[in-house]
Amino acid sequence: MSVAGLSPNFKVAFDANSQVFSLAGVIRPRSVDEIADSIAMLRQAIDDVRGVLYVDVKRLIQMNNTAFHAFVRVALDACRARADLRMVIVTSSVVGWTTRMFGHLNQIEPQITVEVYDSTFYPGQSFVEDTSFIPILRTQTKMTWRHERSILPRHGLRPGIAMADVCCGIGDFAVLVQKEFQPARIVALDHSKASLAYAREVATNFGITDIEYTYGDASEMLLEDNQFDFVSCRHSLQIFNERELLLKELYRICKPGGRVYITNEKNSHCLGEPRAQSIQWTYNEVAKLFSHFDMDVELGPKSRRYLADAGFDDILVESFMVTNLDGDPQDFADVITAWENVYAGEMAVRRGDTPEFIERFRQGFRDHIFAALHPKGYAGWPIWVASGRKPT
Amino acid sequence: MDVGNSVPAEAAFEPLLQFEMEMGTFLSEWQHCDHVSTYLARMISHNRTDPVRHSNFFSSALNELLEVSFRGGTSSGQIGLSIYRHGPIERVQITFPCPAEQVPFYREAVQKIDRSDAHARYLDSISTDMAPSRESVLLDLAINFDASIRIEESTSPAVTLIVDLPLEGLVS
Ligand SMILES: C[S@@+](CC[C@H](N)C(=O)[O-])C[C@H]1O[C@@H](n2cnc3c(N)ncnc32)[C@H](O)[C@@H]1O
Numbered sequence: 159m160s161v162a163g164l165s166p167n168f169k170v171a172f173d174a175n176s177q178v179f180s181l182a183g184v185i186r187p188r189s190v191d192e193i194a195d196s197i198a199m200l201r202q203a204i205d206d207v208r209g210v211l212y213v214d215v216k217r218l219i220q221m222n223n224t225a226f227h228a229f230v231r232v233a234l235d236a237c238r239a240r241a242d243l244r245m246v247i248v249t250s251s252v253v254g255w256t257t258r259m260f261g262h263l264n265q266i267e268p269q270i271t272v273e274v275y276d277s278t279f280y281p282g283q284s285f286v287e288d289t290s291f292i293p294i295l296r297t298q299t300k301m302t303w304r305h306e307r308s309i310l311p312r313h314g315l316r317p318g319i320a321m322a323d324v325c326c327g328i329g330d331f332a333v334l335v336q337k338e339f340q341p342a343r344i345v346a347l348d349h350s351k352a353s354l355a356y357a358r359e360v361a362t363n364f365g366i367t368d369i370e371y372t373y374g375d376a377s378e379m380l381l382e383d384n385q386f387d388f389v390s391c392r393h394s395l396q397i398f399n400e401r402e403l404l405l406k407e408l409y410r411i412c413k414p415g416g417r418v419y420i421t422n423e424k425n426s427h428c429l430g431e432p433r434a435q436s437i438q439w440t441y442n443e444v445a446k447l448f449s450h451f452d453m454d455v456e457l458g459p460k461s462r463r464y465l466a467d468a469g470f471d472d473i474l475v476e477s478f479m480v481t482n483l484d485g486d487p488q489d490f491a492d493v494i495t496a497w498e499n500v501y502a503g504e505m506a507v508r509r510g511d512t513p514e515f516i517e518r519f520r521q522g523f524r525d526h527i528f529a530a531l532h533p534k535g536y537a538g539w540p541i542w543v544a545s546g547r548k549p550t
Numbered sequence: 551m552d553v554g555n556s557v558p559a560e561a562a563f564e565p566l567l568q569f570e571m572e573m574g575t576f577l578s579e580w581q582h583c584d585h586v587s588t589y590l591a592r593m594i595s596h597n598r599t600d601p602v603r604h605s606n607f608f609s610s611a612l613n614e615l616l617e618v619s620f621r622g623g624t625s626s627g628q629i630g631l632s633i634y635r636h637g638p639i640e641r642v643q644i645t646f647p648c649p650a651e652q653v654p655f656y657r658e659a660v661q662k663i664d665r666s667d668a669h670a671r672y673l674d675s676i677s678t679d680m681a682p683s684r685e686s687v688l689l690d691l692a693i694n695f696d697a698s699i700r701i702e703e704s705t706s707p708a709v710t711l712i713v714d715l716p717l718e719g720l721v722s
Pocket of ligand 1: 286287295296298299324325326327328331347348349350353374375376377391392393394397
């Protein structure tokens, strides 16, 4: 529900099944009276719950002291009246002040605790946000850019527009887009602090100052609705376990008539000659390994369905193959080496695979490199590009 | 305040923007606090390390200051707002006309922030006040935004709050 007189972005809800009371958007009332309905809803929620009430403020963008005091009052009174009640306030590390403000409550009332939801919030996070991903991303973008620079205009990228690159990784795509297409504004968002630090350094070294790098959760972005003509999200839908949520956010920040552009892989279709069989075995295993961590690196061809289900129209899908013949075959080999290091060296180990399995798993990557560097060899990595228009 | 002493430090603060509005106009609409803080925060944050989050954080703090002026201000004269930057710190200087008899209360609220029991008093205000007092809003800025706050008084009945916000360091 939204409340008259307050920002239309203000939303309050209670889900009795999960015992979650949530506050979202901008809440800056002049007096408590303006939020009386929401306060009443919190009181009702407290009466209804048994055990733990979750107070979800992770999408709370602004809250003034007037609202803070009013809600906190109700929460503290309830804890005093009911020794059985526990309250967990769920904040986000992205909106820094919420964790600080709500964090005090535990000192007043031990029945209230604060959890930062995005400290460990998706299964593959530890690999993906780690610095070990940086070399993978860097070599990958170098290879994919050769293709994408001519593909992007067909999907709506043009000079002078406002764009966002969501899950930007180390930000090199944003830098390349900035140089080639001169958008009026680029926001590049990621949840890896290591990657963002790297991204800012790269941009500085290129003398680029106008990319707005920001730390955020792609499924709960601080960015406002209907802001961007072009929203890209590359190689990332496939690593999300909550794909619909991400697509909803991409849709939300896109302007009506603007386009959302996604790229994804189908890892089992990586190929090479010679040694095709060993290569194929390993990439089939890559797909299984990722699904163990709730990631779907087979997503590429499913992009059309995902975009359609998310409400986009005018959907365009195409695919391209990065190969060892694109440029220096060593670049291709470097990508594979980076994959081997993280997939076999870290992820398979974490899954608890045997040394024999890992050795065979590694062999397929080495064979792929062999094919890439072989004078008569051919090695490929297919990518699916898809975009959809947000209806006007 | 001893102006002579503070000149070298002041000089290091670079002006970013200035904003003025007739107090009568400002007071005509509560939403002005939200709109002005959102808009100015965005303007001054664009070249911060993380512009989106800096702007969100800054808007929070600035809005509280605007709300203090809204609640305590009188409709004659102007509200003036200047924002300066020095390294990781933004300085907000906000001046608004208020009844002369109110001035001592602002002075007192600002003085209390530096006392060692500030944190305890902040917790106390959260757990007992139904609505935030002027003092608890300033304590909120000091405690949650690491702000340092000073007050300047003029001969006309007006208050100037000077609030240094080291948000760049908090955000990134
Ligand atoms: C496979 S990488 C792709 C990076 C980049 N788009 C590229 O193509 O090089 C996935 C990226 O998504 C980021 N990521 C994962 N979950 C995220 C979330 N919830 N919010 C923001 N970024 C996230 C990771 O930190 C990582 O940088």
